Amino acid sequence: MNGFRWQPEATDGAARAGHLHTAHGVVATPTFMPVGTAGTVKAMTMDSVRSTGAGIVLGNTYHLMLRPGAERVQALGGLHRFMDWPGPILTDSGGFQVMSLGALRKLDSDGVTFQSHIDGSRHRLTPERSTEIQHMLDATITMCFDECPALPAETDAIAASMRLSMRWAARSREAFVARDGYAQYGIVQGGTEPQLRAESVRALTDIGFEGYAIGGLAVGEGQALMFQTLDGTVPLMPADKPRYLMGVGTPDDLLGSVMRGIDMFDCVMPTRSGRTARAYTGFGTLNLRNARHALDPRPLEAGCPCPACTRHSRAYLHHLFRADEILGPMLLTWHNLTYYQRVMQGIRTAILETRLGAHAIELRAGWAAGDP
Numbered sequence: 001m002n003g004f005r006w007q008p009e010a011t012d013g014a015a016r017a018g019h020l021h022t023a024h025g026v027v028a029t030p031t032f033m034p035v036g037t038a039g040t041v042k043a044m045t046m047d048s049v050r051s052t053g054a055g056i057v058l059g060n061t062y063h064l065m066l067r068p069g070a071e072r073v074q075a076l077g078g079l080h081r082f083m084d085w086p087g088p089i090l091t092d093s094g095g096f097q098v099m100s101l102g103a104l105r106k107l108d109s110d111g112v113t114f115q116s117h118i119d120g121s122r123h124r125l126t127p128e129r130s131t132e133i134q135h136m137l138d139a140t141i142t143m144c145f146d147e148c149p150a151l152p153a154e155t156d157a158i159a160a161s162m163r164l165s166m167r168w169a170a171r172s173r174e175a176f177v178a179r180d181g182y183a184q185y186g187i188v189q190g191g192t193e194p195q196l197r198a199e200s201v202r203a204l205t206d207i208g209f210e211g212y213a214i215g216g217l218a219v220g221e222g223q224a225l226m227f228q229t230l231d232g233t234v235p236l237m238p239a240d241k242p243r244y245l246m247g248v249g250t251p252d253d254l255l256g257s258v259m260r261g262i263d264m265f266d267c268v269m270p271t272r273s274g275r276t277a278r279a280y281t282g283f284g285t286l287n288l289r290n291a292r293h294a295l296d297p298r299p300l301e302a303g304c305p306c307p308a309c310t311r312h313s314r315a316y317l318h319h320l321f322r323a324d325e326i327l328g329p330m331l332l333t334w335h336n337l338t339y340y341q342r343v344m345q346g347i348r349t350a351i352l353e354t355r356l357g358a359h360a361i362e363l364r365a366g367w368a369a370g371d372p
């Protein structure tokens with residue numbers, strides 16, 4: 001019996017609330033996973049990440065294999081000890097980053113050869129090597145090595161790419177070393193084509209994984225097409241396993257995706273925006289570099305428990321960004337991650353109380369209202 005399991009708790013329509021039990025602790029779902037690409041959630045200490053309410057953080061094969069190197073992280077005790085994060089860690093398999101970051105790359109049916117965007121050195125990733133690297137990192141949740149095709153693309157190109165990813169999923173599963181409380185997720189591909197998505201779900205469930213991700217989305221297709229693809233794909237996925245939508249998204253994306261049956265999310269938005277003075281709040285987003293904040297003594301968001309909101313004013317945050325002070329990105333990243341966790345906690349409570357529909361209307365009204 002693998003100690004890893006997703007325990008359902010309540011449903012409201014297609015939305016689910018539950019607990020993910022792993023070797024590194026239990027996490028409530030739906031959950032938002034802060035992105036810790038190179039072994040750090042940028043501008044945050046692990047204590048501050050924990051204080052936002054985050055349960056799982058993300059790491060990444062591509063970045064860590066290039067620097068400091070998977071063998072070094074393993075020699076130092078694995079990623080949990082390296083970054084001092086005792087909770088669960090999910091690592092992405094690197095394929096997506098090679099396609100979006102690798103300087104030069106050659107894709108073949110066996111894997112991908114690429115040049116590091118850091119120093120130009122040559123590397124190769126295959127399903128076996130990606131799975132081995134994630135094992136060396138001691139990832140709690142390992143992702144299959146896949147190819148995420150750029151959209152829009154011809155249907156036959158999407159089909160060929162999905163079928164390659166399914167062959168790579170089988171090889172990733174073969175290479176996976178099962179351990180109690182650890183998991184490997186398959187990644188559903190197929191672009192926005194319902195039949196191809198259905199074929200991909202069948203291929204992955206035939207192999208059998210502890211969880212299933214939906215990949216190939218949040219690549220510019222837009223929210224309507226993303227939701228339409230979820231509507232056709234999620235009902236085909238195993239109901240008793242966790243569902244992870246990769247790379248998503250804005251708070252509105254999270255709400256609509258939870259309502260369509262998604263349990264897990266990752267997105268660089270709250271952290272990347274925190275470094276560029278964009279604040280996420282219950283009344284929409286705010287650009288703190290804007291001059292209108294220069295003399296505003298109010299907290300960024302009334303009721304937010306984060307240090308930026310409990311100890312400082314908008315005027316101070318505005319000053320920090322105008323002065324290019326490191327504390328600006330630190331405080332605003334802390335705020336944005338806190339806000340994302342509060343959104344997920346509010347959605348989770350609404351599911352437990354079977355009032356997600358009403359809660360969704362309240363959230364959307366707040367986002368539309370703008371700054372009070």
Ligand SMILES: CNc1nc2c(CC[C@H]3O[C@@H](OC)[C@@H]4OC(C)(C)O[C@@H]43)c3nc(N)[nH]c(=O)c3cc2[nH]1
Pocket residue numbers: 035036037058059060092093094095096097143146147148187214215216217218219246247248266267268
């Ligand atoms: C933003 N939209 C988006 N991201 C996607 C990802 C990667 C998600 C990773 O990329 C970073 O977000 C840009 C995150 O930070 C690290 C830690 C690098 O990992 C996260 C995907 N990954 C795989 N393996 N397969 C996919 O089909 C896929 C689709 C995505 N769509």
